[in-house]
Amino acid sequence: MVWCAMTILLATYFCCECSGANSRREGNKTVTEVLDSLLTKEHYDSRLRPNYEGGPVEVTVGFWVLSINAINVVDMDFLLDIFFRQEWTDERLDHGLNKTMFLSNTVMDRIWMPDTYFVNAKHGSFHKITTHNIMIMIMPGGVVKYNARITIKAACPMDLRKFPMDTQHCPLSVESYGYSKEHIKFKWEKGKTDGMSFVPGNAKMLPQYSLVSLNLSKISNRYVVGNWSGIKAVFTFERMASYFLIHVYSPCALIVIVSWISFLLPRSSPPARVTLGVTSVLTVVTVMNMLNNSMPKVNYVKTIDKYLIGCFLFVFASLVEYSIVLFLAARMKIYQESYEYKKDNCKKFGTDPNSFKFLNHGGGVVFNRRSKSEKICSTQLEMMEFSKLEDEMIETPTQKTQRTWLDIKALRKRFYTEKAILAVDEYALILFPLSFGLFNVLYWLTIANDSESTFTNS
């Protein structure tokens, strides 16, 4: 009886020992063993997606922005460095353990992965230092989490009409390459539409832009072979115009103001005035070139171009003003030597009672300066009148031409004078600043209006 009891006790002891050893061994080797048993050919076919005969796999996508590098206006793209997350459920990988398997990138080729790609990527790359920056976790219930570090250059069509007060919307679209809507459905984490939580604060500020919003949405594309499901994140960048205010707008405005110095300089110093005008024109051209070298050659006028063209026209006009002054001065010189002018001036002397007096008293001997000039005047006139008569005999002008000739004569009399030429500079000195001020007011008012309307639109 005792023996019997002893054997039973021993048996149960051994049994317990044996089962205890078994369970411990399982506890130690379990992950490898479990993984081996999960990934056997009989149990797992990595060529087939999970739930192949059933409904679509739902892939949940999220990302974390490490940096937004270059928003390239010339190539119209932007460079993103992100942690790219995907999550899907593969019931075949339900390992039955009460913990997550961390598998790094070692099982990548042995399990099924969604063939996600970035639709508008120009090129992209994984990071490989020191090993592939890819993480795979298998959680209880066969939930697979995938995380990879990706640098991606994505195309971003830009409309630069409002440059530099523009806002750019840069999309990043994700889609499956080989599985249609019936096989893979994408969705954003937690069904969010505002992705700003994907971007840390320090990545929101870029040298020339600030990220104002990140809009998440679902997309559905129709292709020849069927309908594809995808998701899209739209980064909205607002350009900070202060760079252009400092480096383009203010230099241009100052050059225009400097070109007005020309109106203060005497007419008789062409080197000073021409140099000032030409230098101003060249400087504005240089600023325009500098700006356009860093811009794509678009076939519309940008907002900044309007200002630069305005500045160019202003400096050009001040150069033109000087040429008008020079022209008038040259014509004045010719006019003052002409018969017309002399006749008029001699008439003036003639009607002046003083000059009469001198003429009467002077007789042949001339003491007075004025009557001397008159003497010369009259002899010159006589000579010129003679040639003039000859001319008129040949030409025999009609009544009509006579009138226009008279009009021109009046104009000449009016404009070919020292006073008129000086007035050109004086008027320019008032009109140029006034019109430039008006130009600025109009320019900045339209910009303010535009930005207001875009604010109300969005």
Ligand SMILES: *[C@@H]1O[C@H](CO)[C@@H](O)[C@H](O)[C@H]1NC(C)=O
């Ligand atoms: C199992 O793990 C324990 C520690 O948890 C260890 O003491 C024991 O040696 C391991 N057994 C085997 C067979 O590796």
Ligand SMILES: *[C@@H]1O[C@H](CO)[C@@H](O)[C@H](O)[C@H]1NC(C)=O
């Ligand atoms: C899983 O483990 C946690 C502790 O790590 C425990 O609280 C929980 O009850 C366990 N669940 C199951 C189903 O074993």
Ligand SMILES: *[C@@H]1O[C@H](CO)[C@@H](O)[C@H](O)[C@H]1NC(C)=O
């Ligand atoms: C964000 O996307 C939704 C639709 O997905 C759209 O209705 C909304 O206007 C967008 N917001 C912005 C700021 O683009």
Ligand SMILES: *[C@@H]1O[C@H](CO)[C@@H](O)[C@H](O)[C@H]1NC(C)=O
């Ligand atoms: C794709 O979706 C459209 C409706 O959006 C539907 O009319 C069409 O039949 C679908 N094509 C396929 C191949 O499922």
